[in-house]
Amino acid sequence: MKHLVSIADLSRDDAIKILDTAERLDALTEQGAKKLPTLRGRTVVNLFYEDSTRTRLSFELAAKRLSADVITFSAKGSSVSKGESLKDTALTLQAMGADAVVVRHNASGAAHQLAHTGWIDAGIINAGDGTHEHPTQALLDAYTLRDALTKDRGEALGAGLDGITVGIVGDVLHSRVARSNIRLLHKLGAHVVVIGPPTLMPVGIDKWPCEVRYDIDGALPSLDAIMMLRVQQERMNGSFFPSSEEYSRMFGLNRSRAARLPQHAIVLHPGPMNRGMEITAEVADSHRSVITQQVANGVTVRMAVLYLLVGGDSVD
Amino acid sequence: MKELHSDPRVVADADDISRAIRRLSHQILENLKGAENLVLLGIPSRGVPLAHRISRNIADIEGTAIPVGSLDVTLFRDDLKLRPAKTLERTELPPEGIDGRVVVLVDDVLYSGRTIRAALDALNEFGRPTIVQLAVLVDRGHRELPIRADYVGKNLPTSQAEKVYVEISELDGQDQIVISHSELKNP
Numbered sequence: 001m002k003h004l005v006s007i008a009d010l011s012r013d014d015a016i017k018i019l020d021t022a023e024r025l026d027a028l029t030e031q032g033a034k035k036l037p038t039l040r041g042r043t044v045v046n047l048f049y050e051d052s053t054r055t056r057l058s059f060e061l062a063a064k065r066l067s068a069d070v071i072t073f074s075a076k077g078s079s080v081s082k083g084e085s086l087k088d089t090a091l092t093l094q095a096m097g098a099d100a101v102v103v104r105h106n107a108s109g110a111a112h113q114l115a116h117t118g119w120i121d122a123g124i125i126n127a128g129d130g131t132h133e134h135p136t137q138a139l140l141d142a143y144t145l146r147d148a149l150t151k152d153r154g155e156a157l158g159a160g161l162d163g164i165t166v167g168i169v170g171d172v173l174h175s176r177v178a179r180s181n182i183r184l185l186h187k188l189g190a191h192v193v194v195i196g197p198p199t200l201m202p203v204g205i206d207k208w209p210c211e212v213r214y215d216i217d218g219a220l221p222s223l224d225a226i227m228m229l230r231v232q233q234e235r236m237n238g239s240f241f242p243s244s245e246e247y248s249r250m251f252g253l254n255r256s257r258a259a260r261l262p263q264h265a266i267v268l269h270p271g272p273m274n275r276g277m278e279i280t281a282e283v284a285d286s287h288r289s290v291i292t293q294q295v296a297n298g299v300t301v302r303m304a305v306l307y308l309l310v311g312g313d314s315v316d
Numbered sequence: 317m318k319e320l321h322s323d324p325r326v327v328a329d330a331d332d333i334s335r336a337i338r339r340l341s342h343q344i345l346e347n348l349k350g351a352e353n354l355v356l357l358g359i360p361s362r363g364v365p366l367a368h369r370i371s372r373n374i375a376d377i378e379g380t381a382i383p384v385g386s387l388d389v390t391l392f393r394d395d396l397k398l399r400p401a402k403t404l405e406r407t408e409l410p411p412e413g414i415d416g417r418v419v420v421l422v423d424d425v426l427y428s429g430r431t432i433r434a435a436l437d438a439l440n441e442f443g444r445p446t447i448v449q450l451a452v453l454v455d456r457g458h459r460e461l462p463i464r465a466d467y468v469g470k471n472l473p474t475s476q477a478e479k480v481y482v483e484i485s486e487l488d489g490q491d492q493i494v495i496s497h498s499e500l501k502n503p
Contacts, residue, residue: 312401
């Protein structure tokens, strides 16, 4: 494994290996090893063409915990605003000797292009490309699900998500998080139910490995976990629903809906949240919510990805 | 013509190994004048069952249970770049911790010494033992660093072309030490 561009590149075993590695790293951190020398002398570049708080900070912290040198590059205030192409930026990073490039771009396929054009030898990690994929988000979600829902079956190590039902609710159309999650959760054996208004479902969703529903209420009692997607108003250039009040009434997760979930069910959100829109503050801060665990797990999972991609000799 | 040695060659069987572990346990107790404050940390994978066996032996002799932990040193190695990233093994220190304790690291084979160097670095992250010592089942020579073991089950002169395989019944179904010139399937 040299790059992580899409969940489609991972086998089930690859995915479980990443989760298991994250679990080991978690145990190390918990027992006091906060700083590991693993990537000493390696350079990790965060190449962010699109705004991000948590993903950028998370990758930065992950790389630093592994002792890598980290450079964060955001398109704003760089030569990109002078019109530098992705290719020239890549060649610059190559000349500077980057070992891994974490890239977020508003164009779907940007990470794939960096990984497969030969502009740069570094391992490429997709941190979100347009509406295509966000594989590390899906991995941290899977890790959070496995940690919260399979621990009582014994050690989570080596396990998938077999027999677990996960609802993904909202703006599936614009969501790279949903795309990566549907692929990964299915690969790990979970049953995925996507729920949202027909206007926010991508064309061809019936061919995806998931069940599609247009109402949330009927699905609630069967879910082990519910993932609320952010309504991405910045990517919407048309009307997809009449008003945010109506969206919230039809698909928002509020107290009464949360009460209809099974006792053990957990609530996820990839952030940033529109509190009051897709999720009420009350549910987001409730005992069911694992939203802050998702953030913590994000660092660990990204450490695992960085270690597996650039920690060793990456000939294979 | 018959070869002088068969290949692979079994150089120790289950009885030899069990005697060596018993001797190691006695030596540890003699050297440390008892088992007080002692913590055994096995280095995965085969160091961990060995550490448990030493602990059981010491419990038989002294009547006190010795805490045993597991210390994976992979992320602390200096030769990570030479091979593909390895799967991590369990790190689990005893709940008592290692601060102010006497830590004996346990591994199956001492060779270049790089694993032990990594283990010393790893220990630094978790606490500050008063003494750190090393027990190994096999010392096969060819050190690349100024590191030696305090307790050695068996000194095994080898050539660098040879491979040494320690098999432990908890993981491999049987106890034996094998030397071979070629890669064996098992470990």
